[in-house]
Each structure stands twice: as structure tokens, then as C-alpha cells.
Amino acid sequence: MENLNLEIITLITGVILVLIGIWGLLTQKNLIKIVIGFTLFDTGIHIIMVSIGYVKNRTAPIIDQSVNINDVGNSVVDPVPQALVLTAIVIGLGVTALMLTYVLKMYQKRKSLEINNYNDLKW
């Protein structure tokens, strides 16, 4: 139990969220539930990225009273994954809105959210 650190816990949480998301993508029949599965997948990957950038016993990469300005390299965590996740969250929001729009248009066309009723591309 002694090696169950903060970063390991968040990493495992992220992996579990990714697996739940993939399970939702593969098993759900409702289009909106598939979109929810996709967003869970997205969130899990964000948590994994942030926890990989974590450095033991250090603080957020913002220089204030808790960070010695002359020793920043030894007191903050990695800022790069946080910047990547910051952009990824916004793109995820845009992509989710786009998917929900497609769902809305599909519902207006066929009056159904069941994915089995959309078999135009099935051979």
C-alpha cells in the first residue's frame, strides 16, 4: 500500500474512465449515450496526461508566494502536459457540441436515437 501515491491513484482513475468510455462506445445503442461514452474517454485521457506530468511534492506551475523565484526548476510540476490538457479540454468541448449537433440532425431526419435504425452504411 505504501507505493499508492497520488499520481498512481489519478493514473488508475484515468485508465478506468478510459475503459468505461470504450465500453460505452462499444455497447450502447442510444446515440446520446455513445456521445457520453466518448466524453468519458476524453476525460480519462486528460486525467492520465496530467498525472504523468506530476512531480512528487511539488506545486502548480504558477509563481507566487509558495514558489521560490530563484529555484523554480525544483519546485513546480511539468507545465507542458497541463498546457496540452488545457487545449484538449476546449477542443473536446467543441467536438462534443459537434457530435450532439449531428445527433440532433439525425433525430430530426428519422425520429430515432437507436443506432440500429441507421443501417445505410451496412452491407
Add this chain to the structure above:
Amino acid sequence: MVKNSLIFIVLIGFAVLLADLFVGFNGNTDLNILANHYAVSGPEEVGSANLVTAVVVTYRGLDTLGEVTILFLAAAIVSFLLKVEAGASRNRKLRSTSEILDTASRILVPVIFLFGIYVFINGHLSPGGGFQGGAIIASGLVLMLLAQPAKEVGHKLITLVESISGISFVLIGVAGVLFAAGFLDNKLLPLGTFGTIFSAGVIPVIYIFVGLKVGAELSGIITNLHENQNEA
């Protein structure tokens, strides 16, 4: 049965792929070379107290421009697909809102807008920045539309704010090529005193435009979805 076991096999496969991440991972004890460079020379090179902002706006400024473009593309496709003919939204069936929500929204919406503006103006000093501030402004708009569903939000205003801030972002980048070291270089303006609001060169200016642009784009998506809610 075969299908369920296939799904199970795919999940196990993903679990095995991801297991490599944490088997033997004991956490980092040091920054890698790139992160160390950003952390050590970021404060004097860029002058931003928030190192994430320094990475997003200056070191990786071109990626941020690309990201804003992706968000613009998503908003444009949403508004293209959900185009409502003028006058068609008049006959929507709207539920009347409760007195509590209506009154609370009148007090809270201006405060939420102000908080969003605060977050993107102080993006180089404290947690926050253009994207977060824009999202907060859009959430204020959601509250306003929940309380007053019949309210018409001006598409022209949203488009105008979005276009002007997008063009300004690119022009600042081009001005960096002409008058400073390169595209989106932040030495275009003097770096100022570290830790004050007029510092970090051009970062606050860029983040104000990014905040307005993201706020306008998300507001556009929300307005389009809102106007379509009873069409189906």
C-alpha cells in the same frame, strides 16, 4: 454471446495497452529537460507568473492559434447545420421559468460575465486564461437563456466579436514577425514588472482576444442549439 466476448477482448486489449503506463511507474522526481527549460527561463524570457500561460501563448503560440481555428471550425459547422430560417423560431413552445430562477439570473449573469473577464485578463498571473474565461462567459449565457428562453441573442454581435478578435490575434502574430523576434513573439510590448497586471509583454492582450473569441464561439454554439431545441 460472441459479440459480448469480442467487446470484452477489445477492453482487455486496451487495458493491456494502458497498463504499460502505470506498471513500474513510480511518479516523477525531476522535470525533464524541456520542462526544466520552460520553468527556469520562462519567468525571465516571457515574464508570465503562470508558466502554463507562458507555454500556451508564447512557446506554443502557433498551436494555440491552430486550436482556436479548430474551435471556430466546430462552431461554424454547428451553426451551418442548425440554421434556422428567420421567423421560424417564433412559434416555439416555451415553458415559463420560475420566479427564483428569473430573479437570480438577473443578479448573477452580470457577475458571471465580470468574473469571466477577470479570469482572462489575469491569465498570466493566476490560474485561468482566455479559454477558461471564455467558457465562464458562455456559462453565464446559458443561465440567461435558461431564465429567459424567449430572449433573442444577436448573431450579428457574436459574429462581429468573434471575427474582430480572431483577426486581431493573427495581426498581433504578424506584428511579432515585423517588429520582434518572430510570429507571436511576446517582446512586442515591454515585459514590465514581473507579477503585475501590465507585464508579460503581449500575453494579456492575446489572452483578452482569445477569451473574447472563445466566449463568442461557445455562445454561438449554445445559441444555435437553444434555438433548435423545439424544432425536433
